[in-house]
Amino acid sequence: MSDVNITINGNAVVVPSGTTILEAAKIINIKIPTLCHLDIHDLGAVNQVASCRVCVVEVVGYDDLLPACNTEVLDGMIISTTSVKAVLARRAMVELLLSDHPTDCLICEKNMDCELQSVAAELSIRTSLKYPGQKSLHEVDDSSKAIFRNPNKCIMCRRCETMCSDVQTCNVLTSAGDGFDTVIQTKGNLPLVQTDCTFCGQCVSVCPTAALTEVNRIAKVWSAINNPKKHVIVQTAPATRVALGEAFGLPAGSIVTGKMVSLLRKIGFDKVYDTNFAADLAIMEEATEMIKRIKEDKDLPILTSCCPAWVNFIERNYPDLLYMPSTCKSPHQMFGIIAKTYYAEKIGIDPEDIVVVSVMPCVAKKYEATRKELRHNKLKDVDYVITTRELAMMAGEACINFNSLPDSEFDELLGESSGAGNIFATTGGVIEATMRTAHEWITGEELEEIEYKQLRGLEGVREATITIDSKDFNIAIAHGLGNARKVLDAIQKGEKEYHAIEIMACPGGCIGGGGQPYHKGDSDIIKLRQQAIYNIDKNKVKRKSHENKQIKKLYDDFLGEPGGEKAHELLHTYYKAKKKSE
Amino acid sequence: MYGVMVCCGSGCSYSKSEKIIEEFQSQCKNLGIEEKVIILKTDCLGFCEYGPTVVIEPGDSFYSSFKLENVNRVVTEHLVNGSPVEELLCHDEYVTEAITSQVREMFVDPYIVKKEKIEKYKESGAINDIKKIVDNNCGKCTACRIGTMRLYEGLNRIIDGQADESDLEKMEGLCNIVRNSSLCGTGKTTPEPILETLAFFRGETDVLNLKKIAYKIDEDKCIGCTLCARVCNKGAVSGKLKEKHTIDEDKCTACGDCVAKCKFKAIWR
Numbered sequence: 001m002s003d004v005n006i007t008i009n010g011n012a013v014v015v016p017s018g019t020t021i022l023e024a025a026k027i028i029n030i031k032i033p034t035l036c037h038l039d040i041h042d043l044g045a046v047n048q049v050a051s052c053r054v055c056v057v058e059v060v061g062y063d064d065l066l067p068a069c070n071t072e073v074l075d076g077m078i079i080s081t082t083s084v085k086a087v088l089a090r091r092a093m094v095e096l097l098l099s100d101h102p103t104d105c106l107i108c109e110k111n112m113d114c115e116l117q118s119v120a121a122e123l124s125i126r127t128s129l130k131y132p133g134q135k136s137l138h139e140v141d142d143s144s145k146a147i148f149r150n151p152n153k154c155i156m157c158r159r160c161e162t163m164c165s166d167v168q169t170c171n172v173l174t175s176a177g178d179g180f181d182t183v184i185q186t187k188g189n190l191p192l193v194q195t196d197c198t199f200c201g202q203c204v205s206v207c208p209t210a211a212l213t214e215v216n217r218i219a220k221v222w223s224a225i226n227n228p229k230k231h232v233i234v235q236t237a238p239a240t241r242v243a244l245g246e247a248f249g250l251p252a253g254s255i256v257t258g259k260m261v262s263l264l265r266k267i268g269f270d271k272v273y274d275t276n277f278a279a280d281l282a283i284m285e286e287a288t289e290m291i292k293r294i295k296e297d298k299d300l301p302i303l304t305s306c307c308p309a310w311v312n313f314i315e316r317n318y319p320d321l322l323y324m325p326s327t328c329k330s331p332h333q334m335f336g337i338i339a340k341t342y343y344a345e346k347i348g349i350d351p352e353d354i355v356v357v358s359v360m361p362c363v364a365k366k367y368e369a370t371r372k373e374l375r376h377n378k379l380k381d382v383d384y385v386i387t388t389r390e391l392a393m394m395a396g397e398a399c400i401n402f403n404s405l406p407d408s409e410f411d412e413l414l415g416e417s418s419g420a421g422n423i424f425a426t427t428g429g430v431i432e433a434t435m436r437t438a439h440e441w442i443t444g445e446e447l448e449e450i451e452y453k454q455l456r457g458l459e460g461v462r463e464a465t466i467t468i469d470s471k472d473f474n475i476a477i478a479h480g481l482g483n484a485r486k487v488l489d490a491i492q493k494g495e496k497e498y499h500a501i502e503i504m505a506c507p508g509g510c511i512g513g514g515g516q517p518y519h520k521g522d523s524d525i526i527k528l529r530q531q532a533i534y535n536i537d538k539n540k541v542k543r544k545s546h547e548n549k550q551i552k553k554l555y556d557d558f559l560g561e562p563g564g565e566k567a568h569e570l571l572h573t574y575y576k577a578k579k580k581s582e
Numbered sequence: 583m584y585g586v587m588v589c590c591g592s593g594c595s596y597s598k599s600e601k602i603i604e605e606f607q608s609q610c611k612n613l614g615i616e617e618k619v620i621i622l623k624t625d626c627l628g629f630c631e632y633g634p635t636v637v638i639e640p641g642d643s644f645y646s647s648f649k650l651e652n653v654n655r656v657v658t659e660h661l662v663n664g665s666p667v668e669e670l671l672c673h674d675e676y677v678t679e680a681i682t683s684q685v686r687e688m689f690v691d692p693y694i695v696k697k698e699k700i701e702k703y704k705e706s707g708a709i710n711d712i713k714k715i716v717d718n719n720c721g722k723c724t725a726c727r728i729g730t731m732r733l734y735e736g737l738n739r740i741i742d743g744q745a746d747e748s749d750l751e752k753m754e755g756l757c758n759i760v761r762n763s764s765l766c767g768t769g770k771t772t773p774e775p776i777l778e779t780l781a782f783f784r785g786e787t788d789v790l791n792l793k794k795i796a797y798k799i800d801e802d803k804c805i806g807c808t809l810c811a812r813v814c815n816k817g818a819v820s821g822k823l824k825e826k827h828t829i830d831e832d833k834c835t836a837c838g839d840c841v842a843k844c845k846f847k848a849i850w851r
């Protein structure tokens with residue numbers, strides 16, 4: 001690729017050909033406002049439709065203004081971001097968007113986190129009445145337990161469509177209608193629950209406004225905490241501790257485990273536990289299941305099942321492959337059932353009085369917690385799921401200064417965890433944790449090289465062969481449902497044969513989940529979170545799930561054998577084929 | 583008064599239609615009739631196979647496959663003597679009918695400015711054409727999706743007599759922005775007829791049915807200090823010392839000088 005010479009606002013700059021005006025301006029620290037633009041190259045999510053026109057700039061020789069986000073620079077271009085024509089047009093675009101947008105910012109779910117709001121503030125727009133007129137009116141969709149859609153707040157940036165169709169290949173969200181009434185809606189304008197939606201929440205994580213948000217459960221959690229009859233316990237997912245700090249202004253990748261535990265205690269949870277503990281438990285079950293299946297050479301490959309969006313996806317799209325996913329429940333569901341059986345017994349509280357709250361990086365977990373088969377004695381395994389973002393909101397409500405909180409430890413009994421449980425948060429982590437345990441169980445010898453570097457990375461589909469006891473295990477890892485589809489299609493056609501496959505619905509795994517603080521299109525944030533996850537693992541003394549003492553005690557006192565009868569009753573589930581909508 | 587519209591869509595441009603415009607301009611200037619002829623460059627009229635095309639209004643004369651050397655004949659015979667050059671006109675009935683109605687709707691004959699033209703504008707249904715674009719554009723970019731809707735609403739306000747001078751300015755600004763910032767031709771061309779209309783009717787406030795802007799004096803608040811009467815350089819305020827003052831709405835230009843002077847906040851709009 002050759003270089004091109006261009007001038008932006010009088011500054012000469014040399015960039016490789018193929019660079020967009022936006023990227024070129026960024027090099028010389030000129031920030032052009034954007035709204036619809038989304039470029040998470042590393043994760044395959046690129047939205048460059050240039051629909052919002054907020055980034056238009058003037059280029060000498062062109063009558064019309066050009067959108068900076070998808071116009072490639074040409075040699076000799078003289079670009080001005082400051083010309084009156086461009087400034088007025090950018091302003092007008094935001095003013096037009098505001099003229100067709102509700103003005104309830106103060107009580108909006110995305111207040112202070114809204115990209116439309118910040119662009120409007122950046123351009124000092126102080127009135128939305130410059131272009132008064134009719135506002136579009138669409139029905140809100142509150143049918144699902146996970147995602148709330150308010151199309152009235154949609155600005156037609158189509159990021160959600162890119163995520164849903166191009167990255168996740170679910171094709172649920174699409175634009176419909178013509179002209180002024182154009183809106184993003186579900187296929188056939190059905191309520192979300194009746195569509196093929198997997199509730200992965202990637203649409204939520206990229207939506208610049210509050211057109212797509214998680215279903216807020218904060219009020220329910222508060223009322224449980226305030227109910228003196230209830231014993232409210234909380235568990236936190238591995239991915240929340242590396243992202244929660246971002247909501248309080250800390251740099252991406254900050255590890256805030258200790259502060260987070262203090263925060264949860266201050267909020268008023270009776271006990272603070274760790275989903276990592278349950279992740280270790282899941283490894284015990286999953287490794288047992290994997291070894292058994294490989295020994296019998298039956299029902300291979302084994303697919304991981306800790307991602308609820310992925311489970312929804314396979315139930316709808318590959319009903320003939322439903323024998324493949326491991327029957328293990330997801331870790332937070334395992335935790336819920338253990339809390340309401342083993343833990344209730346230990347501390348002598350009626351399971352009906354225990355409320356289990358999960359803090360998750362995920363929107364689909366909200367849906368998962370309501371699944372009918374994930375109940376025991378008519379009690380839900382997990383009562384409420386809140387996202388990392390919602391936890392940050394709760395801290396704000398309770399006036400807790402997060403950054404000055406002291407570090408503290410998880411409570412005893414269900415709080416210990418190994419490094420293996422922690423790496424569940426990233427793509428490749430679950431399978432790495434499983435292999436660590438499987439290796440030691442198969443060989444009976446201690447694993448020398450704990451880190452399986454060949455399983456790590458951020459490529460959409462990764463393959464590796466791991467040799468244990470001179471037997472080769474073919475492993476595949478996919479993150480993002482589009483990549484999962486590629487792997488499953490290859491298996492269906494018989495092109496590929498694997499022993500085990502790990503699949504995560506969200507790009508990057510749980511660290512890039514739909515419930516995490518908004519990354520706003522910055523893939524570095526996801527990389528830093530991943531690095532932090534591996535650092536936590538590195539600094540743990542125990543890095544294999546079967547070394548977790550509290551897990552051993554749980555099996556000795558209560559469950560018996562991994563994969564045994566009681567474990568099967570409590571920790572395993574089943575899958576149902578669902579009809580795919582036409 | 584004649585309007586000469588030369589198509590400069592991509593097809594016609596390729597056949598050097600811009601040269602034709604230049605030729606028209608220079609010949610009109612040479613004959614001293616440039617003030618009587620408005621020469622316009624238009625976007626694609628949709629009959630590229632007949633290009634380059636030239637339409638002369640009034641009279642809906644549609645010249646097809648126009649050649650540079652024909653400019654002289656058309657100028658002398660049509661623009662000076664007033665008789666269209668029959669042999670150069672297009673005789674395909676379907677095309678002439680389609681193109682003339684299209685041109686009329688797009689440009690609403692704004693070239694001969696007469697009071698009754700606003701009535702004709704209402705009758706012409708041009709505003710419905712804009713409504714069609716509001717309802718049927720692809721909905722992708724902000725400029726076209728929301729911008730054309732706001733233009734349509736503004737146009738309606740003008741026709742209904744709800745608009746004032748500042749609305750016109752805003753309309754013109756928005757027209758330019760929608761034209762400059764839209765993704766495709768739909769958004770780029772929609773504001774054209776509105777801009778044309780504004781260009782020709784601007785200043786004819788009675789034609790445009792504009793709301794008259796004038797200040798009024800609140801009788802309860804006015805104490806007759808005469809400050810406003812002294813500051814008004816249009817002589818619009820009348821009244822004696824210590825008596826209630828009044829503003830002559832016809833003379834008032836809403837400059838706001840009196841508002842700034844009044845200490846009793848008695849003047850309002």
